[in-house]
Amino acid sequence: MGESIVGWALRVSGAELSSVLPRRWAHSKGVARRAVGLEQILGGDFGLxxxxxxxxxxxxxxxxxxxxxxxxxxxxxxxxxxxxxxxxVRLVANHSFALLEAEERGLRAVLEAEFPLLDDQRLVDALVYCDMTTTPDGQVNTVDSRLAEITGRYGSDSVVGRFIRRASPEILAAVGRVEAALAAQPR
Known part of the structure; x- marks a missing residue:
């Protein structure tokens, strides 16, 4: 049997990030670990x-x-x-409300044309949750702390700062939906 999609993804991500951007690699591994905790609400899409x-x-x-x-x-x-x-590919292209940042960069039409948003809100929300509750070093964090950290790192007037300010209500809503789904699961 061939390599799993998860094994392949970790191998590809590690090959591209681990030596040149070790902190980004730590974050990516942390986001993947966070995703493991969502198996009960995603079922068959868990590996994706x-x-x-x-x-x-x-x-x-x-x-x-x-x-x-x-x-x-x-x-x-x-x-x-x-x-x-x-x-x-569409999840990666659109993670954490990337369309809003693409708009700030003049790339929204390009992103939308090449990689339309997925219709599956559960998956979109789940990836937002994992990314926005993981620090740059791969540790679990609150969404509020993560949003503040991003703004502090890039500056509130930067492209990323403007994007985060615009995306924050959507990010908070997505994280809230995932937390509600987790809370509704039998213990």
Missing amino acids: LVASAALHDVGYAPRLAETGFHPLDGARFLRDVHGADERL
Whole structure:
């Protein structure tokens, strides 16, 4: 039997990030670990979530940075070089409300045309939850702390700062939906 999608994703992400961006690699591994905790609410899509969590920031790898917008660069790499699953590629391209940041960068039409949003809100929300509750070092964090950390790191007037300010209500809503789904699970 071949390599699992999760094993493949971790291998690809590690190959691209571990030596050149070790902190980004730590974050990606932490986001993937966070995804493991969502198996009970995702069922059959669990492996897809963990794989997309491991790969969501692969576009930060310097050798992949064509546009400088990591969701688009990462999705193109996964599609064009690896022929990755379409849903996985679309999750990576659109993770954590990337369309809003793409708009700030003048890339929204490009992102929407190449990688339309998934219709499965559970998966979209789950990836937002995993990313936005994991520190840059891969530790579990609150969404409020994560949003503050991102704003502090990039500055409130930067492209990323403006994006986070615009996306915060959507991010908080997505995290809230996942937390509600987890709370509704039998213990």
